[in-house]
Amino acid sequence: MSYPPGLLLERVVLNQNRFRIPGVAPDPRGAVLGQRGALLFPSIDRVVGFFRVYSDENSIDDLLSSLSIRKVRTSLGTHEFVVWFNSTSSYVMDKAAAITKLLGGFAFTGTSRHFVKYRDAASPLGYDVAELEPEGGDIALYHDTFRQVYWTEREIEFGDLLFRLSPHRVPKSTVRMPETVLVLARPGLGPFTQGYLVRSRVTAEVALVERPAASAFDEGPERLFLFRAHEVPERIIDLLCATPGLEVFDPLGDNFGVELCFRHPINLESCASVFASDRLYLFAGRRDRVEILENLPPFTDLRRITRLQVDLGRADPARLKALPPRSDPVGLKVRLVTTTAPWKHVTATVVPIAQAEWLRKMIYVLPPRVLSSFRVFVGEERIVLVSQEGVESVPLGTYYYPFGSQIFLPAGYTLLPAASPQVLLDALGGSPGTLFFFEPGGQAPLALREPDFAPLARRSLLDVASVPSPAAARSTGDTSGPRHLVHDSLGLFPLWGVPGKKLPKKTE
Amino acid sequence: MADKKLSALQGLFDRFFSGFMVPLVRGGKVEIGAPIAPGVISYFEEAVPSNGADAAELLAARQAIAADVLAEAVPAAPSSDDIRVAAAVHNILYRTHPDLERLGAGRARRRAAEWARRFLEEAREPEGRNELVERHSIVWPLFRTSRVDTVLYNWSYRYRFYGREPPSRFLYWPTVRRIRQEHAETPFGELRFDEEGLAVLSFLMRRSALTSLLTPARALPPFIWDHDMVVALRDHAVCRAVTYAHVEQGLARTGGPLGFAFDQAASAGGLVAEDLRFLVCFYYNLLLTLAVGDPHGLAKQIESAGRQTANRTLFALQLAMLQRVDPGWAPALPLAESERAAVVVALAGAVGTDGETLGRADALVAELLAAGRQGLPMAAVAG
Known part of the structure; x- marks a missing residue:
C-alpha cells in the first residue's frame, strides 16, 4: 500500500500513548520521544556546521558518550550522513532539531531502526507513521515528504572529524591575547627563544618533547622545545608569531590548544573529553596539522636552566677632560639665516608626508631619465628626494642645495657663522654615508643614512608582484578543448526510424 | 533504391564519424543522435568517411593521446573493432539523455544498452601494447x-x-x-547511470584494460582488478606507463581505489593466485617509484590516501609486511639514505619473474590474506 506524501505521517494528539513507531513514548511534556535522536544531513559539511553551531552554546561532551556519525547509502546509491545520539530529553532534541533545520537537515526520533520526524510547529507533540517499512536497511527514516531506508556504509569517529578540520585564520583585532601561551620551537630555535624569554623577564617554563615519526620513511622522532609562558607582552607574542620555526598556541584547555590568530571550526572547549588526558593536542593553523605530543615531561622553570653571563664590568675612565660646549666662552651656536643670494643648484627636496599622495601622482608622469636619477628616503614625517641633476622637476616640498658633500641647506638660507663645510661636518661628528639637512626652525639638523636612500623607480614599485607561471606538466592527453555532449531531441518515439534496428534476414 | 539506401547509410556514418568520433577524441561538440543499431554496424566497419580531413584529424588526435601513454605505440586508422567500441560508447552516452527517463522511453533505453553490450561482445579484446593503446584512445575520452x-x-x-x-x-x-x-x-x-548502464560501462572497461588501469580514481564505474588488466600489466612498457600515471595522479587520489580493489580481489577470489602475486609486485613497484621520487613525501601520500578513503591500511600494511617477511628488504628503522637506496635496488627485481622473488611474494600474500583486512592497526601487524 502506498500513501500520498501528505499521508505518510500522522500527527500525535494529546494523551495518545499508542504509536506504530516502536520504542517511542510521550515525554513529560507530551512530545513523542524515542531513546535516540537521528539527524539527517545531505553532506559532511553540514554535519560539521551542526557541531559548529551546537558547540557554541552547548556541550558536545554530553552527547559524546552516545554520539555516532554514519555515512549512509540509499537504495539509489546516493550518500547522506546521519548523526545519532541519545536523546535524554526533548529539550536537547529541540536544540538539535532547530540547528539541523537551520542547516537544511532533518531531525528524527526513535529507538532502534525506525525513526520518525521529530516534532515541529505543525505538530507540537510529534508524529507517528501510517505504515512501517517492513524490511531492508539499517535505519528507516519517516518524514512527512519522504520515507527512506538507509544502509550504513561506514562510521566516522567524532575525533577523526575534529582532527581533520583545518583551523581558520581570524582577524588579529578580534583575538583576545591569552594570559598563558604555549610556544613550540624547532630544535635550532629552542635555546635562542629560551634566552630571549629570560632576557625579556617573561615567566616561562620549558619541556623537551618528541614528535614521533609518522612513518617508516621518516628520519625518526623530532625533538621540539615546548615553552609555557605567562603574561607575555603583546609585542613579544607578535615577534614569536612572526618568527619562522616558532608557533604560538592559545591553550584552550588543559591539554589542547589552537595556534594564535586561528580558530578551530568547532568550539574545542565543548568537547574536551575527546582529548586523552595524557597527551597534548596542538592545532597548528599555518601548517594545517594537529601535533599530538605524548609522554609529556614536566615543565621546568626557565630561570633555573638558563646559563647566566654576568659581566661585572670595569670602572669607566675619566672622560671629561675638556669643558662642555655650553660653558665654552668662545662657543657659538650655528644659526640658519635667510639670504638674498640667488638660488644655487638645488639637488634635494624635503616633502612633508602629507603631500605623499601628490608625489605619488607625480611619479607617474615623470620621464624615465628623471625617474632614474632620483633617490628617495621615506621617513615617518617627511620624504626626501635627492638628485645630482637637480630636483626642479618635482615642484613639491622645500628645496635644498648642497653645502659641501654631506650637508644640505634650504634654498634661500645660509649658515652663520660661515664655517667651512668640513669644519661643520666635523662639529656634527658626521661619519661618511650620513647626510645632514638643516631645516628652517628646526632645533637640530636631520641626519639621514645614505643606505636608506633607494632609487625612486625601485622604491615606488610597491604593488608589482609576479605571477608564477610553472612549466607545463607532463601532458595528460587533454590538450584539446572540452568535449560537450549535445543530444538530439528525443521525439515522441525515440526509436522511430532508427535504421538497422531490425537485423537483415540471413539469405542462403 | 539500393543507391538511396546506401546514401542514407553513408550519411549516417558521416554524422557518426565527423559529429561523434572525431570530437570525442579531439575535443569539441560531441553530437549524439539516435542509437547505433546492429543492422548498420557492418556498413560502418567498411565505410570510409566522406570528409578525409576528419579522418586525418582523428588519427592525429588518437596519436596525441597514445603518445602521452606510450611513445612507441602509434595508432593507425580505426579498425572494425574500434568502430564497434566507438558505437558502444555512442550508445552508452545516448543513455544519458535526460529525456530518456520519461515514461515510454524505457524501450529505447533498454535497446541502447543491449546494442552497446552486443557491440562490445563482438569487438575483439586488444592484444599487445599497440592495440591496447589504440583502444584506449577511443575509450579514454569518454571520461573527459x-x-x-x-x-x-x-x-x-x-x-x-x-x-x-x-x-x-x-x-x-x-x-x-x-x-x-x-x-x-x-x-x-x-551523469546518471542506472544499474544496466553501469553494467555496460563496466563491460566497456573490461574491453579497454589500459583505460581502466590509467583511471583508478574515476567516479564511474568503480575500479576493480581483472585478469585482462593483469595480463596488460605484464608488458613492461605498459607497467611502467601505468606506474608513472599513478605517481603523477598521486597516491592521495589513486591510493584509496587501488587499496579497495586489491582488498576486493584478494577477499572475493576474483583473481587467481598468480595474478594476485603479480599485483603485489606491481604495488611494490608503485611504492618504490614513489619512494625514489620523493622518499619523505611517501608517508604523507599514504596518509592522505587514507584520509580520503579510510583505507590506508593496504599500503601501510605492505610496508610493514615487507619488513616482517624479509628484513633484508627493509632494514630496521630509521632508514638511512644509503640503506634506503639498498632497499630500492633489492626491490627493483620484484617485478621480475624469477622464482625467488615470487617465492617471497607468495609468503607476503599469505600473510596479507591472513591478517590483511582493512582497518587493522599498524601496530598489531608490525608488532
Missing part, C-alpha cells in the same frame, strides 16, 4: 566528456534544454523578451 545544461528564461516562461542547445527561435529579441540563460556543466562522473 561533460553535458551542458541550459535553462532559458524569458519574461513569462522557463525552458530547460538539458544536453541540448536552445533553438535559435527561442533567442529572438533578447531585450524585448527579457531573455536570460543559465548554463550548468555536468561532468561524466556525475
